[in-house]
Amino acid sequence: MSTLVLWLVLVLSIGVFAAQVATRVRLILAAPNTFSFDHIGLRARRFLLDVIFQRQTIAERPAAGLAHALVFWGFVAFAGYTTTEFLDGLGIVDLTQTAWFAGYRLVLTGFAVAVLAGIGYLLVRRAFVRPVGLGTTVSAESIAIGLFIATLMVTFLLTYRLADESTAGRINWWVHAIVILAFLALIPASKHFHLLLSPITIFLKSPTLGHVRNLDFEKEEVGLETVKDLGSKMALDAFTCVECGRCQVNCPAWGAGKELNPKTIILQTQAALLAGDREARLAQAYTEKALWQCTTCGACENQCPVGIEHLPILIGARRGLVSNGDAPEYLGAVYNHLERRGNIWGLGYDQRQKFVESAALETFDPAQHDVLVWLGCAGAFEADYQKSMRSLFEILRARGIRFGVLAKERCTGDPAKRTGNEYMYQELATGNIADLKAAGPKKILTSCPHCVKTIGDDYRQFGYDVEIVHSAVFVDELLRGRPAKAATGDAPGGSVTFHDPCYLGRYAGKVDEPRRLLTQFGGDIAEPERNRENPFCCGAGGGLLFADKEEEPGTRISDVRFKQLRETGAGTVVTACPFCSIMLKGAHASAGAAGGDVQFVDLMTYVKDRL
């Protein structure tokens, strides 16, 4: 009798589970295939670290992450137990009396205690501490699942106290079995679907941060316009989201009080898919305003413990808007500048030539030069940043490095790529690649982290593979062991703080090189909140360098970041990206007297003054 009942409940539970899973799997399979298996070694490594060892989950929130890891490892450990008990309950085979099983149970006791401790902590956190990332309301479903897990462990531990064949023992067994089957039925439609999906999602996540596939214009791709344009990895991402809010609390736009919340974007994607209307416009699923607030700093994607890639969705949706002419007004001017002048400021080419002549730069020749220096829009045109470039040239010349520049450069296309103007990006990129191939450098050196990402990573999609290094990395290697002297001129010394550019610290992972240089040349580094691989963005990325007209009072990302840097108490802020420099100087100027006496200096100038 009880065997039959268990069969019935099991079939019912699996039926509900399978139906819901089928809906989601069908949606994922119906989407254009964007799954990628390249760099299999890197993927395997990430799988080991982030799935098995729960690295990402623990790294950002050590206590909650460890509690989660205990629950996760317990789940894995219990798989054999659950299977054995069900095989017995269903009358298939009884292995519960074997010596092997007795030993296994003994081992599981330790896991059960650990799971109880973990889930207990997580329940208290969710129900009473209520961190902001988990949302404004307490999810009843999450509490129920937490209690389910606790019940499973308690009923397991009770088996030591209750005889198997006693009434209490039978009830205990049935409670355990029913809770498992109820849990199973709840999984697919809830955030607990991540139990099954996240190992796959983590494996399929691109090994490079912010990898956004080129559009293929031959196939008339225009980006994400409607639900049917969402790729299979995006659909998988949408159903994997565990709603932990790590993306949210690390997002600089959200942190500055803007509308954008990356978690909401993923949940809106999920809702749009489940709504079933493949022709529904994504601009309606998201809000346009939120889409244009993303700086593409990558914090969301980099922090996600379940392998979600936010940037392809955000940039894809921007592409959909741009292809319909729905870019914000400020981008119209930028696109004009890029199209007509090949640089973001819209300045005349003679200005770059003036700088090239005044800095006595030679045109790159592989027979004569060791490296090609890529000036970028800032280095070529921005008077303030040209001082940093001159510092770099001075360092290179002092160390006998022979370098040259291209006769002509276009913007790498970074602002076009990140704002979704793919056509313009590809025009700029292919033009630059042709020029670079003709020049034939083995190594490119630049002071712009955005150029590093675009040339070093994005250009690979066109088959152009070149080594490009940021000046912080190049100069660190060049000056290893060189003595420092006291600063010349009015250069500040003593306590400094370093603002990691997102595209250097987070994207390129170069966090030690700039610090080593600062320390070597007498800097006493005061670390700001949010540093190294997880900096808080200056607000310039993703085309937002040009958007401060749009920003509502009190929500400027640059102001928030400047305050964080100010709170270190350091008198000098060292930057290593032209755009960070512009944004932070602007925030300092706007802060007026409250901004205090802070000096801004680019890393290259800092080093040059002390060499």
Added chain:
Amino acid sequence: MILVIAEQRSGTLNRATWETVAAAQQLAAASGPAAEAIAIVALGSQIDGVAAELAAAQVSEVVTIDDPALALYTPDGYTAALQQVIAELAPTLVLLPHTYQTRDFAPKLAARLERALITDATAVKPGSSGPVFVRSMFQGKLTADVAAHGPEPHVVTFQIGAFRGDQAGRGPAPAPIRAIHVTIDAAAIRQTPEAPFQEAKQSVDLSQAERIVSVGRGIKGQEHLPLARQLADALGAELGASRPICDAGWLPMDRQVGSSGQTVAPKVYVALGISGAIQHLVGMKGSNVVVAINKDPDAPIFEIADYGIVGDLFEVVPAMIAALKT
């Protein structure tokens, strides 16, 4: 005879008309020892004021077409009226300023007359058979010399700013004003104009200002703004500011110049204590002449300034005001 078509709206003359008068005078002077006569035609309803204003020009006459059907601009109405006037006056050239309104009806007028049209000319050169007009092509990458073929009159429009309106010659005595009557069939006008649209304008439109005095953080405090204002008044300039000044609330946001404010292109831009962050520079790089005053000789503003004064603005500006007042 050269005919200039004036542009007016609600009795206010478009200043670009004077530029076209200057172009006509240059063409007339180059036409030979017996300089060609110039007539200006103004059309609309109740335009006596406009006609009187135009009569100051050194031209042989000002012709008016005053008709209620022309009170508001319509391409059909203007074309019908101008076709008759051109037939009556038989000019060799018909010149217009290259305004939005001109862009709207000039091609239609030229087609109706079956005559050549040259648009957006920036200069005039003498040619072997009549004048040659210079216009830019391919977004300014090339300039082309264009001469009109076919029978006269040829229709030419001039880019705004290509000629200097203030250098149009004024006559010793007002030119005679003559009204010409034309018949306009109101029923043949297919367009029904709405009341002119008035954009809810920012209270200050710096983009139209000819001179701007802009203040930056070097002004130090709100209490020093009157100094900048005095300089602006002495120059007949509008007051602008960089972002920190407006962020601090010392001046309203609509005074802000730069990528986060207005984009301006005045004839003279005076930057007081502005270091010249690129975000500011891109908003004023179109200025004709940039005068920068800053204490810091390394300030980026000096990279684009035509005249730079390294010094304390609290010393320099009073001296400038004094010099302007003498």
